Amino acid sequence: MIHYLNRLGLFLLLLATIMWGLSVIAPYYYGNPIYLEKFTYLEDSNGHNLVFMGSSRTLRQLNPVVVDSVIPEMSQSFNLGAGGTFGLQVLYTAEHLLLNSKYFPSLEVLVVEIQLPQPILDINMHTPRSKYFLDQKRYETGANFIRAYYPDEIADTYIQNFRSSRVERILNIGLVRAQLYSLIPRRGMGHFLGERGDGFVPLDDELPKRSYVERRAEFVDNLEHYRENFEQIRKNEDMIVPRDVGELYIQAHLDLITIGETRDVKVVFALMPSGFNVQQNGSRSIFERIPANNRIDVGSYQKWPWLYDTSNYFDRGHLNEGGANKFSRALALELRLLMNQKTVN
Amino acid sequence: MAFNSLTFLCFFAAVFALYWGVLSSHLRIRNAFLLIVSYVFYGYWDWRFLLLIVFSSAVDFLVGSKLEDLVSRTHRKLLLILSLCTNLGLLGAFKYYNFFVESAEVALAGLGITCGGLSLNIILPVGISFYTFQTLSYTIDVYRRKLNACHSIIDFFAYVSFFPQLVAGPIERASNLLPQFKKKFEFDGKVAVDATLQILWGFFKKVVVADNAAVFVDAIFSDYTNQSGLVLALGAVLFAVQIYGDFSGYSDIAIGVARMLGFNLMKNFACPYFSRDIAEFWRRWHISLSTWFRDYVYIPIGGSHGGWRSKVRNVLVVFVLSGVWHGANWTFVFWGLLNGLLFLPLIVGRVHRSHIDSVAHGRLIPTFKEVYMMATTFSITCICWVFFRAQTIQDAFSYLGQGIEGILENPVASFMALPLKPSELTFNFLTLIGSILLLFGIDWLQREKTHALFKLPFPMPIRIVLYLGLSVSVVEYFFGRGSFIYFQF
Numbered sequence: 088m089i090h091y092l093n094r095l096g097l098f099l100l101l102l103a104t105i106m107w108g109l110s111v112i113a114p115y116y117y118g119n120p121i122y123l124e125k126f127t128y129l130e131d132s133n134g135h136n137l138v139f140m141g142s143s144r145t146l147r148q149l150n151p152v153v154v155d156s157v158i159p160e161m162s163q164s165f166n167l168g169a170g171g172t173f174g175l176q177v178l179y180t181a182e183h184l185l186l187n188s189k190y191f192p193s194l195e196v197l198v199v200e201i202q203l204p205q206p207i208l209d210i211n212m213h214t215p216r217s218k219y220f221l222d223q224k225r226y227e228t229g230a231n232f233i234r235a236y237y238p239d240e241i242a243d244t245y246i247q248n249f250r251s252s253r254v255e256r257i258l259n260i261g262l263v264r265a266q267l268y269s270l271i272p273r274r275g276m277g278h279f280l281g282e283r284g285d286g287f288v289p290l291d292d293e294l295p296k297r298s299y300v301e302r303r304a305e306f307v308d309n310l311e312h313y314r315e316n317f318e319q320i321r322k323n324e325d326m327i328v329p330r331d332v333g334e335l336y337i338q339a340h341l342d343l344i345t346i347g348e349t350r351d352v353k354v355v356f357a358l359m360p361s362g363f364n365v366q367q368n369g370s371r372s373i374f375e376r377i378p379a380n381n382r383i384d385v386g387s388y389q390k391w392p393w394l395y396d397t398s399n400y401f402d403r404g405h406l407n408e409g410g411a412n413k414f415s416r417a418l419a420l421e422l423r424l425l426m427n428q429k430t431v432n
Numbered sequence: 433m434a435f436n437s438l439t440f441l442c443f444f445a446a447v448f449a450l451y452w453g454v455l456s457s458h459l460r461i462r463n464a465f466l467l468i469v470s471y472v473f474y475g476y477w478d479w480r481f482l483l484l485i486v487f488s489s490a491v492d493f494l495v496g497s498k499l500e501d502l503v504s505r506t507h508r509k510l511l512l513i514l515s516l517c518t519n520l521g522l523l524g525a526f527k528y529y530n531f532f533v534e535s536a537e538v539a540l541a542g543l544g545i546t547c548g549g550l551s552l553n554i555i556l557p558v559g560i561s562f563y564t565f566q567t568l569s570y571t572i573d574v575y576r577r578k579l580n581a582c583h584s585i586i587d588f589f590a591y592v593s594f595f596p597q598l599v600a601g602p603i604e605r606a607s608n609l610l611p612q613f614k615k616k617f618e619f620d621g622k623v624a625v626d627a628t629l630q631i632l633w634g635f636f637k638k639v640v641v642a643d644n645a646a647v648f649v650d651a652i653f654s655d656y657t658n659q660s661g662l663v664l665a666l667g668a669v670l671f672a673v674q675i676y677g678d679f680s681g682y683s684d685i686a687i688g689v690a691r692m693l694g695f696n697l698m699k700n701f702a703c704p705y706f707s708r709d710i711a712e713f714w715r716r717w718h719i720s721l722s723t724w725f726r727d728y729v730y731i732p733i734g735g736s737h738g739g740w741r742s743k744v745r746n747v748l749v750v751f752v753l754s755g756v757w758h759g760a761n762w763t764f765v766f767w768g769l770l771n772g773l774l775f776l777p778l779i780v781g782r783v784h785r786s787h788i789d790s791v792a793h794g795r796l797i798p799t800f801k802e803v804y805m806m807a808t809t810f811s812i813t814c815i816c817w818v819f820f821r822a823q824t825i826q827d828a829f830s831y832l833g834q835g836i837e838g839i840l841e842n843p844v845a846s847f848m849a850l851p852l853k854p855s856e857l858t859f860n861f862l863t864l865i866g867s868i869l870l871l872f873g874i875d876w877l878q879r880e881k882t883h884a885l886f887k888l889p890f891p892m893p894i895r896i897v898l899y900l901g902l903s904v905s906v907v908e909y910f911f912g913r914g915s916f917i918y919f920q921f
Contacts, residue, residue: 090621264863431687
């Protein structure tokens with residue numbers, strides 16, 4: 088028995104060493120084809136000094152051309168938004184970006200969308216995107232958020248999913264081939280760089296594709312419902328009670344600011360328009376804990392009522408190109424104020 | 433719990449440690465422990481499934497005990513009928529009720545009689561077909577006085593629910609497995625190493641080959657009307673590979689896990705795709721089910737004795753029943769019938785046992801004739817599998833029709849539709865092709881051995897590299913698709 092266990096143990100040790108070795112020599116995995124596309128492009132492009140990171144709300148709503156026109160001193164902005172990315176993924180990638188000076192050597196300001204971490208749902212379990220970012224720090228942060236934010240009976244399931252994904256990450260299960268895939272040129276590479284190569288792709292540009300036609304149609308068919316929803320947001324804005332998102336998640340934001348400072352990069356967190364079905368109370372509590380000179384609020388209904396006009400929306404959660412341009416201008420103005428710019432357009 | 437889950441690996445590590453570390457020397461405690469962990473394993477899907485297996489086991493335990501005592505043939509027959517009705521009744525209710533009701537509704541609708549709403553929302557208990565057949569084999573053998581009744585309720589319940597083979601076989605005969613619950617085992621390091629390798633090979637077949645083939649198979653079958661002829665042919669071949677990898681992989685894991693605990697289960701697959709005719713295929717595919725039908729249905733109804741009419745009837749009855757056993761859908765019935773029709777000429781011509789030895793016995797390279805026969809049998813099998821995989825019989829016919837038409841009309845266009853342009857799809861496709869070549873390469877080399885990694889004829893360093901390569905690929909693909917195809921049966 089002992090002899091068998093010794094042999095098995097030795098074999099497993101060898102296997103673990105190989106798995107670890109593969110994870111070390113394999114290329115960095117971005118977890119999202121849009122990140123891969125944009126980071127690959129940026130290796131040859133180093134002039135950008137203002138970068139935006141976040142989910143599809145950033146990708147679809149932030150037009151660098153408009154931002155550059157409002158802040159001419161920061162005339163080289165780039166939209167690094169990627170659809171389908173959660174809060175923890177964005178913070179993980181932002182940290183990777185700041186710790187590697189090969190990316191954006193001229194970077195001065197990094198604007199990061201405030202998002203909730205999101206639980207790992209069953210449908211995403213065992214996929215590379217559900218675990219590649221789960222180092223120990225991100226795992227603890229995610230678990231801490233889940234405990235603070237969700238009722239116990241739901242939290243237990245979500246924590247279990249985080250734990251399983253963390254184990255898979257430690258054992259490097261299902262990641263090597265994802266890392267290898269990223270070496271292969273993909274069809275449609277370049278689409279998410281946008282028409283001007285600044286990373287902005289408004290949803291209107293996707294319209295010939297069937298899924299986007301359906302999304303648009305759903306919004307148009309239920310316009311009255313969404314108007315009422317926005318009205319609810321307006322009424323409730325003063326009553327938003329910041330909700331606990333866990334200390335570690337707040338700390339993760341503060342840590343990113345500190346990491347930015349080591350590279351002389353100012354990290355700014357932006358509160359976005361809530362759209363439909365987004366828990367403002369969670370985002371608001373993060374916003375309120377971030378130092379005043381590292382945050383901007385472009386989500387307030389009362390401050391930006393036109394951002395909650397359905398005519399500016401493409402679907403229930405994203406602005407259309409016209410809305411995106413207005414929003415980009417609003418964000419640029421807020422950012423310029425924050426940076427204490429003197430010239431006003 | 434599924435074998436391809438971390439939960440199972442942790443579960444089995446704990447079972448293995450307790451089994452050999454503490455319990456193996458106390459027979460009754462060991463068997464009670466096996467019963468408890470088997471119920472944990474099964475109840476992990478849904479604890480309500482346990483009620484059925486406990487009920488089924490209890491009925492057969494009592495019937496078996498009574499059968500042994502009774503002398504009257506009439507009473508014994510009545511008891512056997514009770515067992516058959518209970519087991520087949522449960523199977524029929526949970527697996528076939530909706531199928532029969534819906535088929536009857538359709539048939540009556542054809543006669544202008546409408547009746548609806550008789551279908552029930554029933555969950556199909558995992559592996560019910562497997563343990564029903566296993567427990568039936570016990571009652572029938574006791575009835576035939578080929579086996580003594582088991583008087584230990586714990587041993588019998590543990591036999592019915594033995595977790596390595598509970599949900600997808602091999603369907604063990606009581607005469608093979610039950611006596612092993614009465615034996616004490618000593619841990620054998622060599623057997624454990626060999627069993628570990630068999631488990632590794634099973635995982636490779638399941639998570640690397642079958643699960644990756646499934647990605648392509650699902651994509652092709654779900655959108656077959658828009659695929660070219662060659663892609664449809666590829667879909668059929670890949671499904672043949674998928675179902676072999678999935679099911680024989682499960683069997684290898686099951687047999688390996690049982691061997692780790694000292695138990696020997698029967699071989700369930702013997703390189704079926706190297707068969708030279710359909711009769712040989714059925715001697716090598718899902719052996720535990722084929723032999724079950726042979727012993728408990730085919731031979732009792734007359735087997736290959738009698739005139740050609742009774743031979744035809746007996747063969748078709750067995751194959752149609754085998755199809756029905758696989759699932760409550762007309763596609764399975766047709767698949768069974770089709771295999772029966774392919775088998776008939778061999779049995780009527782008395783050539784169904786002309787290929788008993790392994791192909792190219794004692795040789796590495798097969799003759800041209802053997803290659804031709806294997807290729808023909810494999811092609812026929814692939815065509816049959818289309819009926820097994822399709823949603824309806826009509827879908828299967830149009831899949832095959834479109835495939836043949838596409839290849840004959842425009843073979844170049846068919847070829848161009850294969851995923852050969854540089855992309856992630858190509859990467860997956862080439863990985864799959866590589867793993868299939870490895871699977872069949874090793875299977876070919878080892879086709880006369882007990883399992884594919886048994887005493888590989890390579891030097892030690894090459895063997896270690898192969899085991900490590902297999903392990904890395906298994907770890908990498910461990911969480912592919914989830915459940916095994918045969919769980920649904």
